[in-house]
Ligand SMILES: CC/C=C\C/C=C\C/C=C\C/C=C\C/C=C\C/C=C\CC/C=C/C(=O)SCCNC(=O)CCNC(=O)[C@H](O)C(C)(C)COP(=O)(O)OP(=O)(O)OC[C@H]1O[C@@H](n2cnc3c(N)ncnc32)[C@H](O)[C@@H]1OP(=O)(O)O
């Protein structure tokens with residue numbers, strides 16, 4: 007499909023594509039998850055790429071106001087096309103994804119609708135979702151405040167029940183209780199799920215969700231008692247500035263009692279608080295859902311950056327033979343490969359673990375429906391941990407890809423600055439990554455203590471049940487080839503994760519209290535959580551390789567990428583593996599040797615491996631990452647689009663530059 011997008015011009019990367027040792031179409035299926043997924047994604051990507059309304063090549067040159075208006079235009083046009091073409095939910099989601107411009111619709115579909123689905127009663131769902139599905143109302147998720155984001159229990163907005171009118175009074179009692187950050191709140195949303203402290207009969211029952219109308223459906227003005235605005239420009243040009251993240255103050259705004267989301271708890275007509283038989287943590291269910299989707303977003307963002315850096319690395323040449331022979335493609339430098347190929351492997355690893363996480367989430371949701379809440383803690387730990395590790399690695403990798411592309415990577419036309427700016431906040435939103443890793447650590451500490459009392463752990467912590475062996479085993483690796491054995495790899499990751507968790511648990515038990523110990527050891531706990539999450543990613547990659555994977559050479563390439571993913575982590579975190587005694591220094595250096603060989607094997611396949619992501623030039627949005635590799639013409643053409651080049655002599659010449667030059671000239675003649 008990218009070839010169609012390219013329009014049949016010379017393929018500067020044809021030589022690279024000819025060296026591929028696998029079936030690229032088969033790899034596209036492995037990446038997308040099914041032949042059907044490839045087909046729908048292709049169709050939606052082409053629909054977006056061929057529609058002039060969805061152009062984005064001058065996005066970074068727009069003012070904030072122009073960018074915001076452009077986002078409104080794109081969102082409205084996308085909805086029009088969705089209705090005209092009778093798109094399915096799957097197709098409409100992909101359409102939004104390929105438009106590739108953050109906006110209010112993300113919050114509406116990804117948070118507002120799921121919050122009502124998860125926390126509303128059937129009656130509430132019927133009423134509000136009917137309107138939301140038709141875009142008669144636009145919703146957002148208003149949780150974070152100026153004073154508190156991570157600490158949800160610390161939110162200050164109040165919802166006080168008034169039995170005399172059967173209403174809640176929604177109020178922001180302090181400056182720090184102003185809602186702050188919700189996407190779409192600033193200028194667009196007509197409604198929101200607002201999180202506030204429920205107070206009834208004089209008692210504070212903690213945080214609950216309420217549906218509030220914020221703006222008139224006639225003229226869009228804020229309703230009485232509501233003050234709303236945008237919180238201001240954000241990091242980078244374009245990027246997340248298309249989103250109107252908002253601030254909101256409430257001054258004793260009254261809403262009917264039935265606008266409290268009442269699936270988890272209810273307030274009766276008399277003002278009695280009644281809690282359902284579902285765990286109160288389901289209040290956080292929307293966040294679990296979104297964290298799961300963010301893992302898929304991370305793999306996509308990382309694969310875009312890698313696609314740009316690999317294709318450009320194959321085109322860019324620097325230095326050469328002394329005899330004046332051809333210069334070297336920068337992708338052939340071993341340093342370039344050792345920096346870039348782990349990202350290529352990580353993109354595939356995150357993609358597969360994201361597919362597994364989606365399955366886990368669906369499974370938990372089905373269990374919740376039949377009132378089985380047993381797997382909720384694991385789902386929370388997995389979504390929190392994977393969201394954290396994949397988004398942090400992705401943000402770091404995009405930044406490194408910019409450096410891997412040298413000076414040209416720093417240009418907006420490379421696509422990398424915007425990609426970085428738009429994905430960097432994923433380390434913060436939906437839970438700060440460190441805060442989330444501490445949640446994983448909490449789960450691990452509980453599991454260690456259950457194992458100590460003889461309980462058999464299940465799911466992603468099942469390995470901890472093998473404690474006798476894992477606490478004292480030594481890696482069997484003796485040669486470079488031994489590092490090709492998935493069982494040998496898995497064992498060292500399991501031993502490292504378990505030993506780090508057990509060390510933490512033992513040290514916590516020496517502290518005066520559990521709480522003090524947890525706080526004192528939090529840096530170690532974060533590292534133990536990362537080790538556990540990396541084990542999940544490695545394990546799921548290995549399990550993926552046990553599935554039927556069709557297409558010539560596809561499985562072999564994935565085996566190499568799996569090896570690179572695991573071995574680069576051993577290399578990067580060798581301190582952990584050595585200090586916990588899982589591998590010796592010699593085994594560590596054998597792993598590194600194996601890694602070097604894998605890089606060499608992947609090199610002829612690198613361009614084809616990024617082609618398998620199946621991105622159009624429109625979606626990639628990069629002069630460096632073009633499918634045809636015609637990088638220099640593209641860079642040259644893009645430069646002329648800059649508003650500075652609209653005139654040959656710049657604005658300001660007459661006022662500032664000319665007088666300065668004339669003055670200096672005059673002085674020099676004196
Ligand atoms: C070039 C490119 C251009 C354009 C690109 C285009 C598109 C954009 C590209 C990328 C983005 C694409 C898509 C993005 C998709 C979606 C994102 C869209 C927008 C982002 C919008 C962001 C929204 C938000 O940020 S909403 C606000 C989120 N806030 C948080 O996450 C707050 C974090 N804090 C918490 O979750 C909690 O407070 C806490 C840290 C967990 C602590 O909670 P608390 O104090 O209550 O609890 P305890 O620690 O005491 O725990 C009690 C108990 O509960 C368990 N627990 C906690 N949480 C959960 C849970 N979620 N589920 C289940 N159980 C939970 C906890 O473990 C304890 O259990 P135990 O008592 O058993 O130990």
Ligand SMILES: Cc1cc2nc3c(=O)[nH]c(=O)nc-3n(C[C@H](O)[C@H](O)[C@H](O)COP(=O)(O)OP(=O)(O)OC[C@H]3O[C@@H](n4cnc5c(N)ncnc54)[C@H](O)[C@@H]3O)c2cc1C
Pocket residue numbers: 113147148149150153154155156157186187188189246251431434435436437438439440441444
């Ligand atoms: C682009 C963007 C979009 C957003 N969209 C929305 C939205 O639509 N709706 C919404 O409600 N919110 C939204 N948010 C808010 C977001 O969810 C919060 O910013 C996030 O949860 C982090 O909270 P915080 O800002 O309070 O960070 P803080 O908690 O203040 O973090 C500051 C620092 O303190 C550290 N820290 C905090 N607590 C601990 C602890 N217990 N132990 C150790 N370290 C700790 C953190 O690691 C961090 O380094 C958005 C944020 C961004 C950036």
